[in-house]
Amino acid sequence: MKNSLIIALDFANRQQVEDFLKPFTNEQLFLKVGMELYYQEGPQIVERLKAEGHQVFLDLKLHDIPNTVKSAMKGLARLGCDLVNVHAAGGIEMMRAAVEGLEEGKVQGKERAKLIAVTQLTSTSRQQMNSEQLIPVSLNESVLHYSQITKQAGLDGVVCSPFEAKQIAKKVGADFLTVTPGIRMETDDKQDQKRVATPDFARAEGVSAIVVGRSITRASNSLAAYYQIKNLWEGISV
Numbered sequence: 001m002k003n004s005l006i007i008a009l010d011f012a013n014r015q016q017v018e019d020f021l022k023p024f025t026n027e028q029l030f031l032k033v034g035m036e037l038y039y040q041e042g043p044q045i046v047e048r049l050k051a052e053g054h055q056v057f058l059d060l061k062l063h064d065i066p067n068t069v070k071s072a073m074k075g076l077a078r079l080g081c082d083l084v085n086v087h088a089a090g091g092i093e094m095m096r097a098a099v100e101g102l103e104e105g106k107v108q109g110k111e112r113a114k115l116i117a118v119t120q121l122t123s124t125s126r127q128q129m130n131s132e133q134l135i136p137v138s139l140n141e142s143v144l145h146y147s148q149i150t151k152q153a154g155l156d157g158v159v160c161s162p163f164e165a166k167q168i169a170k171k172v173g174a175d176f177l178t179v180t181p182g183i184r185m186e187t188d189d190k191q192d193q194k195r196v197a198t199p200d201f202a203r204a205e206g207v208s209a210i211v212v213g214r215s216i217t218r219a220s221n222s223l224a225a226y227y228q229i230k231n232l233w234e235g236i237s238v
């Protein structure tokens, strides 16, 4: 899990995933299945990627009453994913229920998936958080607070941006996972992301894993873009 580069498979169907993965023939990848793909292809897409030897982050960002989240997690646990998530805004009781569901549903003899909570989405700015969510603090404070309650609920880590990761490691613990999307190369378009950083900045901030979508999946040469980002992330100069 630590030092992973997770590719966000934000595609509409299995065929598009297969086309994207074609050039990566000998690579064992860490792949993220999000709502777009999962809602179209269902559990089979996860089972298929696992059968091909990839690690899978199932990113469905559960956020509901504790009982519903617990039952949903119990079902998801059977898929044998490596990483799953909820929204920290669901609260401590909901997050504890998610852990219970994962434990209850886990595949016999296998480790349960790691569970992380989304703090403030990387598409959220301070101004939006203050005026729309009515949370009158800085993004750092809000993300740190969500990280602390996530730890209290017994989860393994959080989704945050690289800008908050160092402080989380200091205040919540160095082994608490910080998984960071919003990764872009210097010249890339930010699109809908607000808190954006480069792979080498993320490495310098000590994040556990980066999540990269469009900078790889929409690149004219995805394999080359993947290696370029991977080298920066791993601190390899070419």
Ligand SMILES: O=C(O)c1cc(=O)[nH]c(=O)n1[C@@H]1O[C@H](COP(=O)(O)O)[C@@H](O)[C@H]1O
Pocket (backbone or CB within 6 Å): 008, 010, 034, 059, 061, 085, 118, 120, 121, 122, 123, 159, 160, 181, 182, 183, 193, 211, 212, 213, 214, 215
């Ligand atoms: O939970 C996530 O993965 C997530 C949380 C967050 O705060 N921001 C965020 O961008 N993501 C996901 O990370 C991916 C980022 O994609 P790109 O912006 O294309 O690199 C998308 O699949 C998002 O759903």
